[in-house]
Amino acid sequence: DIQMTQSPSSLSASVGDTVAILCRASESIGSYVNWYQHKPGKAPKLLIYAASALHSRVPSRFIGSESGTNFTLTINNLQPEDFATYYCQQSYSSRLTFGGGTKVEIK
């Protein structure tokens, strides 16, 4: 299976900050990476698909980028509603795999 190594596992930030979350794939997967936001008791929400495409109704402060097998989710101007856990996921293989998650907490 394709492994997705996500870092950091947690970070603390303040409202208005810019944060970056990294995901590294264990092999070449093209641009087949998606990013999700998950809050306790809620359904996960698709933010970014195909590495950099913004899903509908997702604010433009969420930006996805890629370089080889490294993928980054950047959140600009962090808002109170952005404190959550974020996951990357590859869809290159039919056997989908997720990264371990990054919990974004309020400093």
Place this chain on the structure above:
Amino acid sequence: EVLLEESGGGLVKPGGSLRLSCAASGFTFSSYTMNWVRQAPGKGLEWVSSITSYSSFIHYADSVRGRFTISRDNAKNSLYLQINSLRVEDTAVYYCARLFSSSPPLGLDYWGLGTLVTVAS
């Protein structure tokens, strides 16, 4: 409005079985690949299984292969997960989720709120 609603979770003893269901509405169910994803307490998301629109292709995570069976009934707009030989480590919230596009394969764009399966003696 796209809605996915899971049901069928509960408390079961190790070795037991459950059948999870996911009722879909608000979209043409038969056009989409559907998935089950789970989250164990304090852990991250783990993909479990997928089934293509007319059940032509089915895939499982290694952790559940041979014990779990995914199926669907397009006439009833429903997705199922039969889970047998349950283990304590199968304790999790189980989500059903729609694959945005199968070709190319994109993200999971709609999810249910999940159903909790607890395996304990």
